[in-house]
Amino acid sequence: xxxxxxxxxxxxxxxxxxxxxxxxxxxxxxxxxxxxxxxxxxxxxxxxxxxxxxxxxxxxxxxxxxxxxxxxxxxxxxxxxxxxxxxxxxxxxxxxxxxxxxxxxxxxxxxxxxxxxxxxxxxxxxxxxxxxxxxxxxxxxxxxxxxxxxxxxxxxxxxxxxxxxxxxxxxxxxxxxxxxxxxxxxxxxxxxxxxxxxxxxxxxxxxxxxxxxxxxxxxxxxxxxxxxxxxxxxxxxxxxxxxxxxxxxxxxxxxxxxxxxxxxxxxxxxxxxxxxxxxxxxxxxxxxxxxxx
Numbered sequence: 083x084x085x086x087x088x089x090x091x092x093x094x095x096x097x098x099x100x101x102x103x104x105x106x107x108x109x110x111x112x113x114x115x116x117x118x119x120x121x122x123x124x125x126x127x128x129x130x131x132x133x134x135x136x137x138x139x140x141x142x143x144x145x146x147x148x149x150x151x152x153x154x155x156x157x158x159x160x161x162x163x164x165x166x167x168x169x170x171x172x173x174x175x176x177x178x179x180x181x182x183x184x185x186x187x188x189x190x191x192x193x194x195x196x197x198x199x200x201x202x203x204x205x206x207x208x209x210x211x212x213x214x215x216x217x218x219x220x221x222x223x224x225x226x227x228x229x230x231x232x233x234x235x236x237x238x239x240x241x242x243x244x245x246x247x248x249x250x251x252x253x254x255x256x257x258x259x260x261x262x263x264x265x266x267x268x269x270x271x272x273x274x275x276x277x278x279x280x281x282x283x284x285x286x287x288x289x290x291x292x293x294x295x296x297x298x299x300x301x302x303x304x305x306x307x308x309x310x311x312x313x314x315x316x317x318x319x320x321x322x323x324x325x326x327x328x329x330x331x332x333x334x335x336x337x338x339x340x341x342x343x344x345x346x347x348x349x350x351x352x353x354x355x356x357x358x359x360x361x362x363x364x365x366x367x368x369x370x371x372x373x374x375x
Contacts, residue, residue, distance in 0.1 A: 083332065086296075088129040089303035089314045090121055091136035093143045098165045100191040102229075104281045106137045106317045113306045117327050118149060121304060122156040124331045131183065133161045136303050137317050141168040147175050154181040165191040166204040173207045182221045190229040190278075193237040201241060205248040212249075212268035225273045230259075232278055245273065282315050282360035293352050295363040298344040302335060310334045312343050313356070320356045 095110045096103075125132065132153060134140045141164050143149065153160050158181060166187040176182055187208070192201055208223050227241060239256075246255045249267045258265070264274045280286065297312035304310050308327035309319045321343070324334035334340065346353035357363065 083128070083335065085125075085129040085301055087131050087133055087301040087314070088121075088125055089133045089136050089301070090118065091138060091304065091306045092118065092134050092140055092146070092149060094136070094138040094306045095142060096137070096139040096165070097142055097167055098139065098191055100165070100188075101194055102190065102278055103137075104283065104317050108137075108305070108307070108318060111306045112143060113304075113308075114327070115145065115149075117308055119152055121326060121331060122152055122158060125158065126156045128332070130159070131161055132158045133163065133314070135163045136305060136314055138306070139165055139167075141172055141176075146172075147179065150176065150179040150181045154179065159183040161186060163188060167200060169207045170203045173211070177211055177215075177221050177223075184222045184224060186224045186226055188226045188228065189241055190227050190237075192241075193229060193232075198240060198244070201244055205244055208271055209248050209268070212271045215270045220270050223271045224264075225267070225271070227273065227275045228278055230275055230277045279365070280361045281317065282313070282356050282362065284320065284356060284359060286359035286361070288358050289352075289361055289364065291352050291358060292350060293357075293363050294347040294350050295352075295357065295360075297347070297357075298335065298340055299347055304331070312340065312354075313360075315360070315362060316356065321354060 091113065093112045094106055094108055134149065140146060140162055150160060160181045161184045162176070162182065163186040166189065169187070177185065187204060189201065208225065211223055225245065227238070229238060242256045245267070251267070259275045263276055264272055266272045301314065302310060302312060303314045303316065304326050305319050308325040310323045310326050310331065311319055311321045312323065313321055323337055323340045326334065342353055352358050
């Protein structure tokens with residue numbers, strides 16, 4: 083079994099409270115360094131990319147540069163997702179790490195924060211990164227604005243204006259984003275503009291038994307306490323399959339509950355209540371959907 087993405091939640095704490103985030107009811111914690119190293123070793127050659135988050139802000143981890151060094155030692159390519167607040171302070175120590183392949187900055191997290199200065203600071207760092215890596219290989223920085231169509235009278239126009247000014251764009255960013263979701267803004271910098279998504283929750287409406295997902299077929303997640311789950315959006319570990327601090331990861335991924343979830347998706351059937359109440363899976367079509375058409 084080879085995974086495309088493995089999500090390792092190095093911390094479940096955050097330095098921002100975003101309106102779109104469901105938070106977590108789990109106790110605040112940081113993943114044990116020994117567990118992280120063990121997972122990197124187990125995943126060597128068996129996961130194309132590591133994402134160092136599920137919940138939480140990874141840049142608040144006190145030893146993040148060392149974790150990236152560990153990833154490099156096991157030949158892993160890493161994606162980070164951050165709200166960007168700490169990039170002006172810590173960004174250079176991260177983008178210089180060979181393991182870091184992509185840095186995703188969720189600018190929509192600043193909506194409602196009423197702080198244009200924060201956005202200016204983040205964009206200044208990203209512009210410096212583009213200028214520094216011009217013509218050179220370096221991590222791609224993706225500026226995410228996942229608030230298309232949201233009721234947002236102030237932030238979105240401000241973000242468009244500041245991005246356009248920072249990168250001296252010779253076109254209207256807003257107009258281009260009317261017809262294109264993602265494109266390059268500068269060397270090693272792109273923008274991604276799409277609609278907000280609904281986090282899966284047992285309180286959501288039931289979306290039915292038919293469907294499929296990439297969970298356990300192409301990806302899985304390990305939470306900060308070692309809990310293994312099928313889903314990168316499982317904020318409370320509802321789909322707990324076992325604990326990677328107690329059993330080998332791939333033994334857990336081939337356990338009874340995991341096999342039932344994966345087999346169901348392969349047949350185009352959703353077997354878990356949380357998955358039935360997830361609208362995100364409706365965004366894509368994966369092999370197996372035809373089985374129930």
